[in-house]
Amino acid sequence: MTNAIAKNVDEDDLADRVIAAMRMHSSPSYPRAFEVWYAHLSGAVPALSTELQHVLVGGGSVGATVIDGLYNRYMGSEHFAQKASRTSSQILDEIATLTHQINEALDASERYHGEISALSEQGPASADRPMLRKWVETLVLATRTEVASKTKLELQLRDSAREIRNLRDALETTRIEAQTDALTGLANRRHFEETLQQCFEVATSDGIPLTLVIADVDYFKRFNDDHGHATGDQVLRLVAHTMTEHMVDRAVITRFGGEEFAIILPDTNLNDGKLYAEAVRQALLKRELIKRSTNEKLGRITISSGVAAYKLGDTPTSLIERADQALLAAKRTGRNRTVTQDAIIR
Structure with missing residues (x-):
């Protein structure tokens, strides 16, 4: 009992330290951030602690970009993989139990039919009333046992089926969580990489167009420094929503990392991809950001975008690099604009 109390006290103390550290370093306050700080202060993930300590010593900001990067590198994959593994194991155990129950029911049913067959062959003459009564009583008892067994099995099967459905739903939830960015609700970098690879295979085999847009929020670091990480998170959610x-x-919108977003556009050529990127940029220009805590008007958010289209001989990496180069060209030429690969190909 004493050890359990001590453990609870230690965990409460650690949680208090985590909250204090998050406040001290103006860290965002969503669950993923708490997990990262908890892992750091508890010493559970040494590599994460080393990298985070390097940021702190260097006086760097511990905003959403840093938090998400640490989480994805040191915690995300392992965390969700473990959850999925546990849920999968539970499903397999439940299926094994279900199979055992069915086999037991089949064995009981075979015994019942064997008993009925034996009773039929040994049935007494109708004139032998005492033996006839005993025969009927044995038959009724065997039937009642079979009915009870079937009723029990039905209840067990219903319970097992419900448990398997719940576990299957939990596994699906884990799968979605593993592919979703917690802050924006968009697909995350892992889902982006998987989807882009699938789209590449289709584009290569069937010759279907494929376009990639990489967009970046202009002056995001300055915005974070001026208004705080909570408002910076609000900016990222606004861009994602727009x-x-x-x-x-068929578009797949993802948070590529930090303030960058990547949009996969299957069956879309370069010009249509640029039109889409421009539509998003123009839509953002019509929205004014208001700080929720003070109702202060913070101005409008702008993004720069680079657009690249698949061409024969491309790899996912080469397509990303071209879109990224187009994005850099958009930033170098004044930001708040969309640039395609044509502007950088010589």
Whole structure:
């Protein structure tokens, strides 16, 4: 009992230290940030602690970009993999139990039919009333046992089926969580990489167009420094929401990392990809950001975008590099604009 109390006290103390550290370093206050700081202060993930300590010593900001990077590198994959593994194991155990129950029911049913067959062959003459009564009583008892067994099995099967459904839903939730960015609700970098690879295979085999847009929020670091990380998070959610509102068929919008977003556009050529990126940029210009805590008007958010289209011989890496080069060209030429690969190909 004493050890359990001591453990609870230690955990409460650690939680208090985590909250204090998050406040001290103006860290965002969503669950992923708490997990990262908890892992650091508890010493559970040494590599994460080393990198975070380097940021702190260097006087760097511990905002959403740093938090998400640390989480994805040191915690995300392992965390969700463990959850998925546990849930999968539970499903397999439940299926094994279900199979055992069915086999037991089949064995009981075979015994019942064997008993009935034996009773039929040994049935007494109708004139032998005492033996006839005993025969009927044995038959009734065997039937009642079979009915009870079937009723029990039905209840067990219903319970098992419900448990398997719950576990399957939990596994699906874990799968979605593993592919979703916690802050924006968009697909994350892992989902982006998987989807881009799939789209590449289709583009290569079937010759279907494929376009990639990489967008970056202009002056995001300055915005974070001036208004705080909570408002910076609000900016990222606003951009994500605007992109989602203007999403075209089959588009996959992802948070690429930090203040960068990547949009995969299957069956879309370069010009249409630019039109889509421009539609999002123009939509953002019509929205004024208001700080929720003070109702202060903070101005409008702008983004720069680079657009690249698949060409024969491309790899996912080469396509990303071209889109990124186009994005850099957009930033060098004044930001708040969309540039395609044509502007950088000589």
